Amino acid sequence: MEQYLELKKELWRYARKVYEQGWVSGSAGNLSLRVPGEERFIVTPTSIPYEILEPEQMVVIDSAGEMVFEQDYGPSVETPMHLAIYKVRPEVGAIIHTHSIFCSVLAVLRKPLPPIIEELAIYTGGEVEVAEYAPSGSEELAENVVKALGEKASGILANHGNLCVGKNLLKAFNLCALVERCAQIYLEALKTGEQIHPLSESSLQTALSLYKITREM
Ligand code: 13P
Secondary structure (H helix, E strand, O other): OHHHHHHHHHHHHHHHHHHHOOOOOOOOOEEEEEOOOOOEEEEOEOOOOHHHOOHHHOEEEEOOOOEOOOOOOOEOOOHHHHHHHHHHOOOOOEEEEEOOHHHHHHHHHOOOEOOOOHHHHHHHOOOEOEEOOOOOOOHHHHHHHHHHHOOOOEEEEOOOEEEEEEOOHHHHHHHHHHHHHHHHHHHHHHHOOOOOOOOOHHHHHHHHHHHHHHOOO
16 A cells, blocks of 8 residues: 555645646546556545545555555546546556536537647647536446547546546646636637637648657657
């Protein structure tokens, strides 16, 4: 158990940051990381409000979602979704699922976020797709999210929230900030009723070729 303490503290620190950003309230949302070199993962516990969350409460699980150590709180109900992504995306080292406001507006509209800003295309890999609705914690939601995510780094969960993946928690966290910011820009632009100018395919391709160098999942 002790050998995971530093990683648990790291996950807890980012959980607090996500809460402090206002991207979640109560115990909503969840985060996880892949333990380097092991078939184990650390996930935030289910249903504990962020204000009283402690590093020791982070849950170490195996690739079947079983708790490695006995503890009072089980892993997040979205563990199947986190594990499904780790299974098909070996380069992913961390996942952050939030209920941030502007992404959630897109989630209830079931409207994808087009790559209207170059850096969004660079860091997400293109349009942020909406995963088909399925209940929280279900295997169906896990499947839908894997499908919507594809090779990209961010997805929207219909009537629910969003999700960002990265090589580590810092990358996933910064991406959550970028996607939320772009969702706000997009929604503000839509409100004007004016035409939104999409980036041309060639400028997206230029951005994406740069992205291959800089994204470093
Ligand atoms: P957990 O507290 O189990 O992580 O659930 C929160 C949530 O947002 C489910 O999608």
